[in-house]
Amino acid sequence: MTGEHVLICVAWPYANGPLHLGHVAGCYLPPDIHARYERALGNRVLMVSGSDEHGTPITVTAETEGVPPQEIVDRYHAINTQALLDLGCIWEPNVDSRGIEYGGALFNRTSDSEHKRYVQENFNSLLAAGLFEQKTMQQYYEIRNDGGRFLPDRYVEGECPNCGEDGARGDQCDECGTTYESYELQNPRSKMNPDSEIEIRDTEHFFYRLDRFQEALEFHANDRNPHWKANVRAMTKQWLDMGLRPRAVTRDLEWGIPLPLEGDKWKGKCVYVWFEAVQGYYTCAKIWSERFAESDDWRKWWCVSDDGVAPRHLYFLGKDNIPFHTVIWPALIMGLNHANNGLGDEDPVSLPGPGDLALETNVPAMEYLMLAGGQFSKSRKHAVWLPSFLERFDPDTLRYYLSINMPENHDTDFNWPDFVEKINSELNGTYGNYVNRVMSLGNKLGGDNPLQIHDDLDRCNDDKERLEQIYVQLTQSLNRHRYKEALRHVMSAAQYGNQMIQKAVPWKYLSEPGPSDTSEYSDERRQSLSKLSFGWRLARFMAITSQPFLPFSAQRLWTMLGQTGNVSDASFESATDWSTPITWSTISEPLFSRLDLEAILEEEQTLAQSEQVTVHDDPGHGVKGSGKKTKTKEDENMTEAPEGTTFLNFETFMSVELRIGTITSVEDHPNADKLYVVHLDDGTDEGRTVCAGLKPYYSVDEMMEKQVVFVANLEPRKLRGVLSEGMICAADDDDGAVKLITVDGSISNGSRVR
């Protein structure tokens, strides 16, 4: 188990916003823990990732801010790189301290010119191997003075050919759910620039022949099934059962990697982001080799050896990314092998053999970390961003809490009271306090190395055995990617230490100086102090085994124990090396400090308020997903109108027709979770129907018969299939409370409000 090549692949964060705690728990902390663990085992670890810097959402952000896309990605690449380093992730140094043959790490970026070059190379070889098919598609094109551009389906809206609803998207109507070809859309327009002229043009695109890999992938999935977690098994199975179809690898885009093809018809086309970013695992390893090692060294981490041994590949990512890594990426890898082996269109594809690029060993995907009570994006004030967290707290407190609360099997919550409680009672009470006990008891004995003379391992066989047992359990858990459980095992050592000290009552013997020759001590005293000495060994065990989880405090402890160098360079096995001579240092300080919940909550409140003002346009809200990127951000950016506080003139205000109505019936919306369908008596014979999103705040009974204020001249709009002819007014506050506006006394329905 020593000297193995292990490639740790970390999902590429999208450089469109800062990382939040959800990202950290989902896909940035686990790989760091694992990489540190593999290193400590003596394995050769190469860790690769970087910023995903292409794609439409970034251009949208750039457009909104009026800056070039490069400026956006430069900004967030810098912020996120720094935040990950501050968290203690071993992205630096790039070369392993044990030597280049042990690997290292590179946090690269997809705008790297070498990355581009490799992607283009791969594109060409896959093309040559007949793994692409070419299709002509119809796509909307926005005609502009500066040249114009193709519009993705999401950026086109018009009237639905089926229900006539305005606001339907290019390929699907949200109201009636129909999908159609984009040319069927009526009165299409660009969502970004509604006034510009748009037309349908033919556009040529390449598709990757995923379908050709169906069989190989099924075989691969069966092979990996026993190792995969349930969520990975389920998601992969679902994809394979649906049947794989060719998938587009090119798009009409400006910001990305251009197609490496000659000819006008390929101008303005880029490689699809998914196709390109996912190759980062491979290009990053190559680039690392070129910059820091021999140019062929990457093969040790990527290629199956001549005798058929594959390097271990571990991919860390959020659950939304699973199929990309168990289906699509393996298909690309096999495609590259196919091409590199000079095979073509006619030849069957196959699983990797000697010399080929290897497929993944495991994909320990995490579920999501949620923010307490944070359901809606407007509760953005609840979001916890990594950079701002690290400004205020010891990174190890975060690492501890996220590890012990890791969303391994299902979504988990981040909340401040729980965070404070875990840090205070577990990290401080059990671990910190244990260390502090040993250190201060030792110091009270006095001398340069007070515990060394009491070292008597023959009296501590049970204790040795217990720690050895914990060590076995710990490594088993880590090997199975059960980080939560693993950290519990580490903590159980501290707990055992507290019990051992408690039982040995060494404080009884502090005040008796006794003879200088320990052999003349009473047996009780020798027994007691030998346990205290073993307490030092247990603390050293803690330093080594907690290092992957809590690197900063492990190092502090290591130094306090009088050990030299870096604890991260100590081998994991040496945690139970009882022959190590006991050392001591003059430094002794608490490992962690207690947190004050009240103060934190107050600070959060202040921070949240200021944040709401300054980053109102930030799209990366919420602490939800760990890898969910394009979709939500795209939407937020698209829909968020620029905010400004200009004064409303009187006429404009009067154009809003507010009227009084009585609620006559309330029903659940047949097709929406949060909507009621409300009938109002608005003074007319037939009344009117309004959809209201009040389900979370009001029961049917509470709403019935209330006289409320509603907007009468709002453009009628279908909400999930039901026509809503107005809007019921309600007030909401920062705490998320929502209350209907009612009338003081009674007045006839239909009365104007002004």
Add this chain to the structure above:
RNA sequence: AGCGGGUUGGAGUAGCCAGGUUAUCUUGUCGGGCUCAUAACCCGGAGACCGAUCGUUCAAAUCGAUCACCCGCUACCA
């Protein structure tokens, strides 16, 4: 409504794929102890009809079916 995940002592969780002693651990709570240590630590107790129902089985938290509720995504909001 579509897709995915969940429901286990007050809270958070393990166990479920490969059914089988007293259902795990952390925290909280109650009682006791200790005083070296950060209102800390140690010992002991109480506390769970494992979401509901039906089925398979000698045996179900675990397998199958149905239902309910919760969460996320899609979507939606005042």
